[in-house]
Amino acid sequence: MSARNWKTIAWNGVRFAVPDDWDPARIGLRHLLLESEPGPVMEIKWAAVKGRFSGRRQLRKVYRHVGRNGGVFQETALSEKWRAAAPGFEVQGFLWDAGSERAEGVLLYCPSCHTASMIQFLERPGASVIAPHAAQVLASFRDHRSDGRVAWALYDMVAFLPDHFVLARHQFQTGRFVLEFNGRGRRLTLYRWAPAEVLLQNRNLADFAQAVAGGQSLSFRPSTTRGHPAVDGGDALPVGPGGRLQARLGMARFRRLRLWHVAGLNRILGVRLEARRPIEDPEIQAVSDGYGMADERPLGTSAEPQ
């Protein structure tokens, strides 16, 4: 293990550790391209496989792509170090060289969760990535959990959600990160804003929630979340027989929104739940408990990506 800091990246079912200066440059639903200052360093794609998995067919696609771009592709046997780093997977190695860039990669297939993943480490002349880091990244790679939860950790956000929440949309804009999930009649949105001191310069957290986080017409009450000042808002419960009937038939829409200010890290975090039935306190509490900042300790070991 080298002395430099490493961080965990967890996204849509897969998770792995990378050096601290590797940052996402492209983020897809099942695709991540990581870069460091000299350029791209790692690419990963993954997908669930229905039926029989053919690694050779996938490698042929890589071969064709590399060939089209003037590179030389080669299937290789995995080194002992790499093979030891990926126990439990069916593995096939490959490398390609396109002159100004070369890559070594591995195609992994997990027989227990039927997920195929392709990981390739990219290297340019003068920037060594593969030898010092690849085996360690590979050793940290996991593509499933056994507790019915999915970990999400990208940049400084960490979330740990039940696996019925499926990612529908994501936005990583400067100062504003949004992850939107759908699942079991619920729409869940996780927010993260920064820098909080600027965003809350002329308004309080409730005003901010109403203006920016879709909390219009909600009334907010002050609360705390893991010791941080928070506001909690929600749509009023239906009144009268007509309102109750609407709610019972699923024709109404209910929102719960909770925002909290992590002053020590200069961030505002938010959780928004929408459903056709009233959302009870324990539900928003559970989601809030599973969401936080990477630097925050209160998430607890059980909630951290493993």
Next chain:
Amino acid sequence: MGWLTKDRSAPQQSRSEALACIPVKNRHVREQRLDNGEVVVLYPVTVRPWMATLARWLGVRAAPPRTAKLQLDRLGSGVWGMLDGRRSLRRIAAAFAETHRLERKEAEVAVSQFIRELGRRGLIGLRPDSAPGWRASGREAKHRPVKRP
């Protein structure tokens, strides 16, 4: 599965090289600092060359250069204050990240976008780190007041 379906064309300038560039203010730009600490940048805007040509062709006097104002918010004012012609984008982004406790990458993107926007308006130029004798003249020409037709 669609492996490697997209081409990644090589960037003309690496991120490392871009971050090593030093932003230099256009010397025709003036600035005012407001009581709340925000900065208003005043810069000359000249008529576009093709409009000047058209005006000359029509025998109409082209509009004289005017001074445009750009009020920067608190974050932008902070970055503007760091443009001293010596600090590189990397150093400015690092200072910005530290001041606002942001992620390094997030700060780099924010500062880069801001600098790009200033460059688009001709308020700054970017000097490569390896060009000590470089003078901030390339972008300035754009906002030098044009001669009236």
